[in-house]
């Protein structure tokens with residue numbers, strides 16, 4: 001069970017290693033030193049890893065299809081520095097709220113390459129999207145279609161390109177909370193309703209229907225559901241643009257072997273070519289597969305309690321990583337101070353919050369965990385920062401970019417004053 005330099009599992013960011021002191025190193029930075037300098041908990045992002053994943057995606061699609069764009073599904077890690085880095089890497093961006101739109105613009109994305117999603121967009125959000133000049137607004141319902149048409153008419157009559165989100169009736173094998181493509185989803189139009197919306201848009205004065213979108217779910221480890229979804233939307237007509245969403249799963253633990261990005265892109269592109277043709281504009285929206293494995297969370301052990309089980313309690317938990325509690329997600333963990341040592345104690349890695357369910361990893365093996373040790377949990381780059389909260393008045397962690405041994409804080413730790421910053425009385 002021990003993690004050694006030779007066996008540090010493939011879930012860690014590229015370039016991670018156990019250094020000559022036997023400690024975990026991320027982006028050339030010693031994890032234990034980082035906690036001494038910046039405190040814990042902390043999200044560490046290996047900058048080179050993130051850049052490499054962005055390039056892998058763009059190169060994979062670019063080698064197989066002429067007219068394409070890769071969109072960062074920014075709900076996975078909506079942090080200005082991450083937007084900025086992925087904009088620098090030439091990606092486009094998808095947003096699912098006015099707040100994400102604000103951050104994407106702040107991060108430097110060209111508005112024309114920002115694509116706006118959401119199943120309950122408000123009038124204010126739609127106005128903001130039009131004013132910003134986003135590329136597509138992805139229409140999710142008839143109510144939204146009518147609202148957007150009225151707003152576009154009242155805002156000077158500029159024509160806005162739109163896509164229709166189709167719920168193809170395809171359910172991948174994933175947690176029900178992140179499955180979205182099944183029949184009777186809260187998202188999008190069923191195929192018959194999509195046909196009606198397509199007809200309705202044929203006569204729209206201010207909206208240009210340029211294509212279709214689907215996103216069938218997240219953390220999908222099989223490729224057939226993506227192919228099935230493409231086949232379903234192919235029956236809805238011929239459009240210049242197809243956005244096939246995100247959803248590719250990642251390895252949270254060493255035993256998970258997700259499809260390689262190249263195989264995923266192959267499956268999508270070959271099915272698009274067979275069903276829709278090679279001349280379409282193809283948009284892909286990876287979130288998790290871009291950012292999850294690029295980050296690691298560091299905690300400090302506060303107590304070790306020997307009960308029926310051994311409980312190792314750290315200084316974070318469900319306020320910085322809600323996924324184990326929401327979806328039963330499984331993580332690895334290692335004592336960063338002794339990353340090479342034998343992981344000889346079976347325990348539960350518990351958070352500091354006032355709920356029994358606040359357990360980050362159950363039944364994990366750690367090397368002689370003791371108060372003061374630094375614990376690392378890898379694969380926290382997706383939906384960790386974005387789902388973070390202040391339960392129990394716990395300030396949210398900083399985000400630290402690590403590269404070639406240099407660490408720079410891109411989001412500072414929240415302070416107690418921040419917790420009261422919105423109070424007006």
Ligand SMILES: Cc1ncc(COP(=O)(O)O)c(C=O)c1O
Nearest residue numbers: 073215218246247285286287288
């Ligand atoms: C419309 C849309 N596109 C893309 C994504 C990204 O999914 P993932 O992070 O699984 O790649 C999501 C996630 O919820 C989504 O709702």
